[in-house]
Amino acid sequence: MKVGDLAIVLPYEVKLRARWNNETRSEDYIGQCGTVTEIMEELCGQPLTPPQVYVEFGDGFVGSYSPDKLEKYNPLSIDEDYYITPRKGERRIMDIIGLGEAGCNIAECFRKYPQYNIYKIDVGVEGDKCFNVPKQKSAEDYESSAPNLSSFFTELSEEAIFIVGGAGHISGMTLAILEQIKDRKISVLYIRPNPKSLTGKKKLLERATFGILQQYARSALLEDVHVVSNENIAKIIGNLPVIGYYDKINDLIASTLHFINVFNRTKHVYGMVEERENVCRISTIGLLDTKTSEEKMFYDLDLIREKSYFYALNKSTLLNESNMVSTLESQIEEKKEKWLTKISYRLYSTDYENDFGYCVQRTSKVQGES
Numbered sequence: 001m002k003v004g005d006l007a008i009v010l011p012y013e014v015k016l017r018a019r020w021n022n023e024t025r026s027e028d029y030i031g032q033c034g035t036v037t038e039i040m041e042e043l044c045g046q047p048l049t050p051p052q053v054y055v056e057f058g059d060g061f062v063g064s065y066s067p068d069k070l071e072k073y074n075p076l077s078i079d080e081d082y083y084i085t086p087r088k089g090e091r092r093i094m095d096i097i098g099l100g101e102a103g104c105n106i107a108e109c110f111r112k113y114p115q116y117n118i119y120k121i122d123v124g125v126e127g128d129k130c131f132n133v134p135k136q137k138s139a140e141d142y143e144s145s146a147p148n149l150s151s152f153f154t155e156l157s158e159e160a161i162f163i164v165g166g167a168g169h170i171s172g173m174t175l176a177i178l179e180q181i182k183d184r185k186i187s188v189l190y191i192r193p194n195p196k197s198l199t200g201k202k203k204l205l206e207r208a209t210f211g212i213l214q215q216y217a218r219s220a221l222l223e224d225v226h227v228v229s230n231e232n233i234a235k236i237i238g239n240l241p242v243i244g245y246y247d248k249i250n251d252l253i254a255s256t257l258h259f260i261n262v263f264n265r266t267k268h269v270y271g272m273v274e275e276r277e278n279v280c281r282i283s284t285i286g287l288l289d290t291k292t293s294e295e296k297m298f299y300d301l302d303l304i305r306e307k308s309y310f311y312a313l314n315k316s317t318l319l320n321e322s323n324m325v326s327t328l329e330s331q332i333e334e335k336k337e338k339w340l341t342k343i344s345y346r347l348y349s350t351d352y353e354n355d356f357g358y359c360v361q362r363t364s365k366v367q368g369e370s
Contacts (some may be wrong), residue, residue: 102165
């Protein structure tokens with residue numbers, strides 16, 4: 001273990017000591033991940049046995065540990081358990097809320113990852129953190145009969161992703177539900193239906209809801225609105241069977257957004273990161289070819305203003321390819337366009353055999369107005 005490594009504090013026996021003024025101690029961070037900032041091997045010219053390893057955590061606290069209490073950590077290995085593990089009794093960092101059949105099915109795909117609590121709101125849904133709503137005849141009826149969910153969301157974390165498909169009548173509840181959790185940091189994953197598949201009032205309601213969500217984001221009432229299209233994703237996957245069609249689409253949406261969450265909370269080994277413009281909160285996500293930097297996006301945004309690239313590369317690739325940085329920077333330079341204000345890219349070292357990547361595109365322009 002060396003300075004700069006990520007390390008997890010392993011469970012160890014803690015001696016009972018008086019705690020003054022709610023002081024924070026190293027043992028409070030058992031199970032959490034931090035960065036090694038210093039390794040002290042001697043004190044006053046004498047060997048220090050065992051050496052003391054200093055680890056800085058996300059909140060700025062620096063703890064002191066003997067090496068046997070730490071384990072070197074690759075945040076993208078095996079289960080991608082990248083979040084700082086909550087202390088006993090604390091909530092997880094992010095929750096997933098699914099509304100309607102589409103929203104609940106995608107939310108369920110996040111259950112394989114240990115970092116999320118899953119909430120479902122739909123007709124006939126049952127189980128833990130599930131809210132069963134009465135079936136209604138129209139989107140207007142769902143909107144007018146939106147339930148009070150204050151008790152349902154009692155344990156909702158400070159940060160959550162709200163998932164909803166625009167084609168279902170139950171999406172009429174969206175704005176009423178978001179109003180009840182406006183004190184949290186909420187991002188919306190919106191599955192945009194093909195406008196040609198909608199008619200009459202349903203088309204008008206979808207357009208109004210989609211527009212309002214985007215205006216909420218532009219005004220910073222929402223953290224983000226991520227827009228995806230099933231049609232775009234089906235083309236990316238290719239040759240989808242009728243049985244399991246939406247299962248594969250939903251799984252790709254969930255895994256892509258999960259890994260982007262991973263990368264946004266993981267230290268990269270190389271890159272250039274620019275701060276997002278505050279108004280650029282309308283976005284889409286997609287896959288990135290790590291060799292050519294080709295993007296395959298889940299929605300076709302108008303007037304893209306920002307792009308973020310995430311390259312997950314095998315450690316041997318990073319060690320052995322000497323011209324990688326120059327090749328990558330040349331590809332990035334070619335992508336710059338006159339209306340594109342910012343491009344960010346980050347390289348991450350992983351133990352995965354195959355390289356992979358993701359892209360986020362952002363804009364401040366409200367979509368679907370034409």
